[in-house]
Each structure stands twice: as C-alpha cells, then as structure tokens.
Amino acid sequence: MQVVKSNQRVNTPDINITNNTFSMEDSGRGASYTVPCDDYVHVVEFSPFDSGSAALLAYGGNQYVVVGTCRFQEEDMEVEGVEFTTLRVFHHALRVDCLAWSPESRLDKLPQLIRFCTAAADRKVRLLTSDLQNQHEVKVMEGHTSYINHLVFEPTEGKQIASVSDDHTCRVWDLEGNETTTFRLRSPGVSVCWHPEDAFKLMVAEKKGTIRFYDLVTQQAILSLDCGQSPLMSADWCLSNTIKVGAVTGSDWVIWDITRSSYPQEKRPAHVERAGNFRWSRVNENLFSTTGCPGKISSQLLVHHLGHPQPVMIGSATVGAGLSWHRSLPLCVIGGDRKLSFWMTEM
Template identity: 85%
Template structure:
C-alpha cells in the first residue's frame, strides 16, 4: 500500500457533539450548495455546504446551518426526502430518522415557523437503515433487527412488509424503476423485491457473514457492493449471484460500504468506529489497492456528495471531508 495514498481530511467542519449519522442529500435540491444533515444525541443539524471545487469564491469549505431539530433520542439512521428544496417558496426540508425506540420520525420544516414531526411505530427492534422512494418521496422503506423490511406511506401506514431470515442491514431503492427494492441481510444474502407482486425477483450470496453494509450503485444499477467480515465484495447482477471481486479491506471488521454518486467505479469503506485501525478507505475498481486512506480515526456515518468525488464521515465534534483526486 503506497504511503502517498494516506491522507488527512481535505476539509473539516466543527459541529455539535459526537456525530452518529451524516448524510448528503442525494437529490438536486435547487441550491448553490448541497444539503447535508448530521445527527447525534438528541439533535439533527441541517445545513448547506459548498466546496471550492464547485465555487471558486469559497475558500475550502463553507457550511451554513439552516435548522437545528430537537430529537428525543440518539439518531441511528437518516434519509433525505426528494421533496426537499430551497429554490422556491415555501422552502421545504424533509427527512426521516430512526432512533433507539424502534420508531421512525419524519421531520419537516419551511425554515421559518412551520415545523412538523410525524412518528411511525411498528418495528419491534432496532432500525438499521432507511430510504425514501427517490422520484416522488411518498414512501419510505426501513429494515430492522426484527427480521423485517417495511414500506410506509407518509401518514405512517405500513403498506408492505417482507419477512427476512435474519436482521435487515441495508435497503436501497432503484433510482427509476420505483417498484424495485434491494434488501441486504446480516446472514449474507441480498435480495431484490418487486413491490407490485411483493415477491423476491433476484438474490445475491456473499458466501460468508456477517454482512455489515451493502449499497446499490445508482449510476450503474448492475453493480452491488457490500462489506462482509473484513472484506469488500462487488457483484455484477447480470453475471452471477456470487461476487465478481472480493478483497480484504480492514483489520478487524468492516462497517460501512458506499458507492460514489459521481463515479461508478469509486466506492468507500470504513472500519468499526473508535478504533485506530478503522480508517476510511476509498477504492477504485481499476486499482488493486485503496486509492486513498483517511488518516483520522473514523467516527460514524459515511456519505458521498451528489456530484463531486468527495465523501464525509462524522467524528467527535467534527465532520471530516475527503476529496478523491480521480
């Protein structure tokens, strides 16, 4: 592994408390910057962030806090709604969180004086991941340790439920074919469901466990990636149910896998938070070794910018941003 791939964060932003979750909005929200939310103990901070790579008037990074939302419990997962926008009035910020009481919360604000929280109950154990339907934002899918994937409408009604064979770890929605949902299970199985027929239409096998995180490459949907044990795995779903590539990623257990939204060959993985060996690694499918190793001790959360080859992780009172020069 080359020494020149080991890098300090390109940018850091100070923030409130320890960051458990951080998410760029994956949608075009009609703003000069990107919407970013981070959550910790009893709060979610939403802001707009701009980088010098997209605006020459910015020196490094510029983060503007738009709203601080009170949150009853620690935030375990967060997903942006495609309805969020800042380019017309009234403005709208909307996202969904999961917390330790096994409930979902949909938080909405016009950034003036109208704020709304809707609480959805139904899961009977911890919720590990959630996602909005990406075109209209009228449905939310969530996966839980209770061995279910559930789909909800915005009134909190459970419209569909899939019984899983182990805890649900990750869930992803196809960017255009909104009846297709990907669900990853801890035992090492990834299934694709048809929401119309409510049947599984395809499954992938890791050949090992525990699966800790999986992601669907939304710029090229034949690609799926995951971290299982200490390895990363990549599938071409048109070729085989077994991974085409598999490599060791981290000393000890890997924690998160996320595809870049700007480059279909770029992805990142993290180790488990709080360990010196748990770096952020950025990988490129054309390179045998990581193209970048983040030198900071990793906190929690991992998200990619919508258009830049830049990812963010959370830490203790800081957000860390890494720009990949590809």
C-alpha cells in the same frame, strides 16, 4: 443562521496506487476539510437529490439533527475550503442512528421544504418536515420491534419510506405513517436501497450474507445475491449503474454484477478488523468507499477504485460514524468527535 467557514485544505499526496506493498498500518492522509460541531456526530448524510445551488447535508447528534448547506472551493472559487451554513437545528428526543433525505427537499422554490426521516433506539421512524419558517411537523411511525439499521425514501416522488431492522423485517411506510408492506427476512436487515428510476424495485441486505431484490407490486423476491460469508454489515446499490452492487462482509469488500452471477465478481480485504460501511460514489461508477467499525483499529476511511488493486486513498480518521458521498463531487464525509471530516478524491 450560522455560517461556518473552514479553509483547511490538506494537500497531502494520495497513496501511490501502483505500490503493491500497501499496509493497513499506513498513516493515511488528513481530511481535506473539517467543520466543527458541538457534539459527537453519529450519522451524516448528503442529500442525493438536486435541491438547489448548494448541497444539503444533515448530521445527527445525541438529541438533535442539524440541517445545512455545504459549498466547496472545487465548485465555487469564492469559497475558501468549505462553507457550511446551518439552516435549522431540529430537536430529536433520542440519539439519531439513521437518517434519510426526501427528494422533495428543495431550497430553490418557495415555500422552501426540508423533509427527512430518522430512526433511533426506541425502534420508531420519525418523519420531519419544515418550511424553515414557521411550519414544522414530526410524524412518528411505530411497528418495528427491534433496532432499525437503515432507512431510505423512494427516490422519484418521495411518497414512501423503507426501513430494515434487527427484527428480521423490511417495512414500507407512506407519509401518513401507515405500514403498507412488510417483507419477512431470514436474518437482521442491515441495508435497504431503492432503484433510482423504478419505484417498485427494492434491494434489501441481510446480516447473514444475502441480498434480495423485491418487486413491490407482487411483493415477491425476484433476485438474490450471496456473499458466501457473514456478517454482512452494509450494502449499497450503484445508482449510476444499477447492475453493480457492493457490500462489506467480515473484513472484505465484495462487488457483484447482477447480470452475471449471484456470487461476487470481485472480493478483496479492506480492513484489519470488521468493516462497517460501504457506499458508492455518485459521480463515478467505479469509485466507492468503506470504513471500519467505529472505535476499531481498522476504522479508517478507505476510498477504492475498481481499476486499481489497492485503495486510492486512505483517510487517517480512526474514529468515525456515518459515511456519505456528495451528489456531484468525488467527495465523501464521515462524522466523528465534534467534527465533520470531508475527503476529496484526487482522481
């Protein structure tokens, strides 16, 4: 078990949110904390579920997944900066492109259980389960015929997984690897989200700019949203207020109130070039983050608040992959070249 401690805490002031002369060329602020890694990080995910006293975090490199716990000084005064403890390194045959946590993952009960799923360029979903002792299992799920863009577990019991792909399908799997439902899409699927309390409601975002909500009982679409432009690169369902849906499309972010209209209620430019990721904060329904596509000028991390006309924080990382929010802190993480970078939002 490896413990990495970093006391880097950059107290750079946040961007002045009342200044309407905001420019995308602003240098932004450095990460609040960083944790070194041995390889380029292609995906990083906090577990969104309560799994014990410390937050579970997993990140994927070229042929492995590192699973560990994170503790921050904001939640534990004995920690200086951030403390990352590696629990296990899982071998992975290919580069990890997507990763999702199971709600069954827990460290505060015996036997401990770690369960997550991944996707890679071979178009297969892998379900990895470990007791962090001697029992380790990998199940491979085959069915997609093109690149898998996103994965999610059913959040109440974790007995199902949904995945979306460039093959114009959303597929639902059980934990034995059986494909139980397939939704035919009209363009590549880019994001999939499960309702936090209703196991029969699934949201699927398509690259052409349409988001549909499906009923898994009737296997029919029950609601659709329209961006009005494309490509839609990433979408997220606000789990603390499920009438809100957000996405990035082109270089803009867009927000819907699904009770009011199928067209966005708000839309603003976010990145100079194409935007890449959209994620809602888990502790504030008005807070969300976007990133540009890795390697682009606009690949900064931006944190937005619906009450402010400009980003409330600009992260200066210019290359990054993955984007995830802590389950109980206003803190998000992105991966990059041999490091994880964490930003605490001072709200």
